[in-house]
Amino acid sequence: MKKIVTVLLSLSVILPTVAKAANDYQTSDRKLNETYSALLKKVSPQGGIRLRQAEQAWIAYRDAQCTFLTFQSGGYSAEPQARAQCLTRLTRLQTWLLDEQLHCKEGDIGCGQQ
Structure with missing residues (x-):
């Protein structure tokens, strides 16, 4: 019985943090999709092909x-949270990169000339 109580107590701590991590990822993925869609509308047809390939x-x-980054946590209770946090970080970074392209100033050679 003590073991069951311990498991239940640990789940009561873990589940909210996993849920928050999953929610953070869904929010960042939604923002990425909005930014990607806006950029896709802005680029040329050839740029759209390249953008789709890149994405x-x-x-x-x-x-x-x-x-790779969450491999060591595999099989442990923290794995879903670690994976969601990884997905969130990389998705936010990709959103930033796409947003940078979306708001390029004309003549900026650092931006894709699509």
Whole structure:
């Protein structure tokens, strides 16, 4: 019985943090999709092809990177939280990069000329 109580107490601490991490990821993913869609509307047809290819490659990278970074937590109760936090960090970074392209000033050679 004591073991069950210990498990239940640990779940009562873990589940809210996992839920928050999942919510943070969903929020960041929604923002990424909004930024991506806005940029897709702004670029040329050829730029749209390149953007789609880049985004597909980024998704594969993101998933592989988070698998790598959370590997040691595999099978433990912290794994879902660690994965969600990883996805959130990388998604926020990608949103920032896309937003930078979206708000490029004309003539800025550091921006993709799409």
